[in-house]
Amino acid sequence: MDATNVLDAGVCVVTSISLDHTAVLGDTVQEIAAEKAGIIKSGATVIVAPQPPEALSEILIACEEKEAAPILIGRDISWEKTGSSSDGQRFTVKGLIGEYDLQIPLLGSYQLENAASAVGALESLRSQGIEVPASAMEIGFGKVSWPCRMEILSRFPLLVADGAHNVYSIESLLRSLPEYLVYDRLILVLGFSKDKNVEGMAKALGEKADRIYATASRHPRSLTPAEVYGLFEGKSEKVLEVATPAEALKLALDGAKNEDLVLATGSLFLSAEVRESALGIEPEIYPELPTSGLSA
Template sequence: MEYSEACLILQQLPFRDVKPGLERISHLLSGVGDPQRSIPVIHIAGTNGKGSIAAMLAMILQCAGYRVGLYTSPELVDIRERIQVDSEWISKEDLATCMAELAPIITAAEEKPTIFEALTAMSFLYFSRRRVEIIVLEVGLGGRFDATNIAAPLLTILTNTERDHLEILGGSVEAIAWEQAGIAACGVPFLIGDLSPQIEEIVSRECSRVGALLTPTIDVIAERKEFDWRRAVYNLGWKDFHRLVDIPLLGGYQQKNLRIVGKSIEILREQGLLLPDSAILRGLSSVHWPGRFEVVHHSPYIVIDGAHNVAGAQALAVDVLRYSEHFLHGKQRYLIFGVLNDKEVEEMCRVLFPLFNKVILTVPQSERAAPLDRLIAAAISLTVPYTATDSVAAALHLGTNLLTTENLLVVGGSLTTVGEARRLYVT
C-alpha cells in the first residue's frame, strides 16, 4: 500500500458522528493481535495541557534510556506528528504498512471506525512493531469512551476540567469531569491537577468506584524564577528532587503542567522506573511542543498559541500581558484570530480582543471554522479596531506588514489556525 492510499482510507472514515463506545477500537485491535496489551501506558486526559505534559514526560523517559511511544492529537502540520517513537514521526512507509494491516478489518466492519479510532489502532500496532517500552498516550476527547481508553495504564492523569466540547460531552463541566474520570483504573494512581472542589468530588467518587488511587499534586513546587522570549527557569521540587530547571516552553500555564510532571516522575520512580535527575533536567531542557506560546520570529515578535477554548484564551491573555509588561514597554500588539464555530466564540473574543491595538479576523481551513461575520460582529460589539480576510496566509501578510521592531503579533484561536501559520513561518 502507498502512503497516498493509506491517507485516502483515513479521509473516508467518519470524523466523529458515531455512537460513543469502545467496540470499534476493540474490534480493530483484536484483528491485529491486541498490541495494546503488551506495553505499559501513561494515560493523560484533561481539557488543556495534555500535549505539553505528554511531551515533557516522553522526553524525560527518552533521556532516561527508554524507548518511548508518544501519541497525541490533533496534528499541527502533518498527520504523522501524532505517532512518534523517540521524538521521530512515523514514516510514510510505516504508516502505509500499518494501514495495510488494518484496512481489511475496516472494510469488513459493520460499523466503520472514526479517523481517530483508526489512528489510535495504528499507533498501538506501530508501537508494538517498534518494541517501545512505554507509551505516553493523550486522550482525544473526554476519556471514558475515547479510543485511547483501551490500554492497561500504569499511571492516569487528569490535567484540568474546563468548558469545551459541551455539545459532545454532556453540556456541563460536571458531565465533562465524569467523562474524563472514565480513564481511572483499579489499583492505578489517578493524578489530578488543579480542580475545583465540585469537580474533584466527581472524580473522587469515580476513583472510589473503580478502586483507583486518587493522587493530588499539592506537595510539588513549581515556581517560575526567570523568563524571556526563548526559555523559562523554574524552581521545581518534590520529595526527592529539588532543582532549578530550564525549559523552552514559555507559557505561564506550564507552571501547573510542571507540577503534574513532577508528581508523575515521583510516582513512576516509586513504581520502579529508573529516572535519574540528569534525565529530568535534560528532558525538560530539550522538550519541544510547538504551537503553545511558541515564538516563531524575534524582533518583531511573532507568537503562535493554540488557545482554542475560553480557558486557553484566558491563559494566553495572561501571557500577553506579562510579556508586554516585561519586554514591550508600550509597543503595539496585534492579533490574528481564527476559531472553530462550535467553540464559545464570543467569550473568547471578549477575553482576547481588548488586549490588542488591532485584530485581524480570519477563517482557518476547516469545515468547522467560524464565519467572518460572526467574528466581525464580536469585534464591533467590543469596539475593537479590526480587519478581516478569508485566509490565514492573507492574515499573516496583513499582520506582518503592521509590525516594526519590538512589536508583537499573536496568532491564535484554534490549533488549525496555528497549524497553518506554523507551516508558513517555520516550514
C-alpha cells in the same frame, strides 16, 4: 469517552479541566470531569493538576470508587518559578521523592503546572519498576517542544502562535503574555472553530487587542472570516476581514512596529497555518470531515 481508555495504565494524569468539547463531554465542568475521570484505572496512581472545585470533587469520587491513589499538584507536589525570559523558564519542583531544578523552553505559567504533573507521573513510575533519574528529567524537560503553545516564530516584531481555543485557555494566554513578553500593541491574526464558545473568546480578546485580522483556516469546521468579524460588533474600527491566514499574517506584520506583538490564536488549525506560512512548512491539506462535535 477519552481515547486513553484503551491503555491499562498504572499511572494516570488528569490535567486542568475547563469547558471544552461540550457537545460531546458535557455542558458543565463537573460533567466533563466525570467523563475525563474515566481514564482512572483500579488501583492506579492518579496525578491531578489544579482543578476547579467541582471538577476535583468528581475526580476524587472516581479515585475512591476505584481504590486509586490521588496525588494533587499544589498539595502533594509543588512548583516555583525561579526565572524566565522569552526563551523559556526555570523552576523547581518539590516532588514526593525529591526536589528538582529544571528549565523548559516553553512559556506560560500553565506549562509549570504541566511540568509538575509530569514530574509526579515520572516519580510514580517507580511503583511500576521504572526509575527515571533526575539527570534524565533535566535533559528531557530542556528538550521539550510544543508547537503553537506561546511559540515565538520570529522577532522584531514578535510573532507568536498559540492554539488556545476555549475561554479558559484564551484568558490564561492573555494573562501570560505580559508576564513573559515585552511589547507595545497586541495585533491578532484570529480564527475560530464552529463548535466553541466563540462569543466568550471574542469578548476576552477584543478587550485586549489593538488590531484584529479576522480570518479562517482551511479546516472545514472553521468559522468564515465574515463570521469572525461579526463577533466584534462595536469594535469594527479595529477589525479587518481577511480571506486567508497567510494574507492576514502579511497584513499584520506589515502594519506592526518592531515593538508590537502579532499573535495568531483562537484555533489550533489557525495557529498551525500561520506557523506554516511563517516557517515555510508544506501546508497540511484537510479532508472533508464528517461532523463529530470535536475540533480545535
